[in-house]
Amino acid sequence: DTAVSQTPKYLVTQMGNDKSIKCEQNLGHDTMYWYKQDSKKFLKIMFSYNNKELIINETVPNRFSPKSPDKAHLNLHINSLELGDSAVYFCASSPYHGFNYGYTFGSGTRLTVV
Amino acid sequence: GENVEQHPSTLSVQEGDSAVIKCTYSDSASNYFPWYKQELGKRPQLIIDIRSNVGEKKDQRIAVTLNKTAKHFSLHITETQPEDSAVYFCAANAGGAQKLVFGQGTRLTINP
Numbered sequence: 507d508t509a510v511s512q513t514p515k516y517l518v519t520q521m522g523n524d525k526s527i528k529c530e531q532n533l534g535h536d537t538m539y540w541y542k543q544d545s546k547k548f549l550k551i552m553f554s555y556n557n558k559e560l561i562i563n564e565t566v567p568n569r570f571s572p573k574s575p576d577k578a579h580l581n582l583h584i585n586s587l588e589l590g591d592s593a594v595y596f597c598a599s600s601p602y603h604g605f606n607y608g609y610t611f612g613s614g615t616r617l618t619v620v
Numbered sequence: 621g622e623n624v625e626q627h628p629s630t631l632s633v634q635e636g637d638s639a640v641i642k643c644t645y646s647d648s649a650s651n652y653f654p655w656y657k658q659e660l661g662k663r664p665q666l667i668i669d670i671r672s673n674v675g676e677k678k679d680q681r682i683a684v685t686l687n688k689t690a691k692h693f694s695l696h697i698t699e700t701q702p703e704d705s706a707v708y709f710c711a712a713n714a715g716g717a718q719k720l721v722f723g724q725g726t727r728l729t730i731n732p
Contacts (some may be wrong), residue, residue: 510720529675537718539669539719546724547658547707547724547725547727548722548725549664549709549722549725550722551719551720551721553720554719561718562718562719596663596664606653607657607668608654609664610666610718611663611664611665612663613662613663614663619714
């Protein structure tokens with residue numbers, strides 16, 4: 507029973523296309539995140555939602571739009587994909603906003619833009 | 621904002637020896653410092669964490685130390701085994717921003 511699940515696991519698409527990645531957690535956590543891991547393995551936060559409310563929006567191009575229909579789900583939609591968007595995107599969750607607990611990460615979505 | 625520096629970027633040790641990875645942080649308000657292990661093609665997984673009211677924490681072969689004055693913390697792995705080979709990330713919470721900022725990662729290789 508996967509705690510944080512992401513779909514799809516792999517995504518290969520052409521430049522200019524629009525794609526979505528979905529994330530669901532069954533841990534009852536309040537806070538969910540999107541992180542981007544580039545080719546050098548660097549993990550950088552993109553967005554954070556607490557109980558469906560956007561809390562953190564880093565300097566991410568507005569082609570990236572997150573949506574949280576409820577506190578167990580966080581999706582990421584990307585418009586007009588560019589080569590530089592190729593990376594692994596990780597969803598994560600943590601129990602409470604404002605408290606410090608480790609994240610539980612999803613298995614990642616490897617996005618390749620060709 | 622918070623900046624986390626991690627060293628070394630790669631580390632190779634003989635099986636059975638110890639490995640040490642070091643991190644420094646910039647935000648004096650940071651009070652939570654987790655460490656993650658990421659095996660090839662897998663997700664980062666939390667292996668140990670420490671809060672600012674504690675100077676050291678151990679869990680079997682893994683230990684973490686924190687020096688708040690110097691703003692650095694370290695991961696120590698003793699009696700290393702081949703399955704310890706992975707990329708390790710340190711992180712610090714970014715003060716009031718309620719997010720984890722990660723170091724650049726250390727690729728640890730255990731040689732048999």
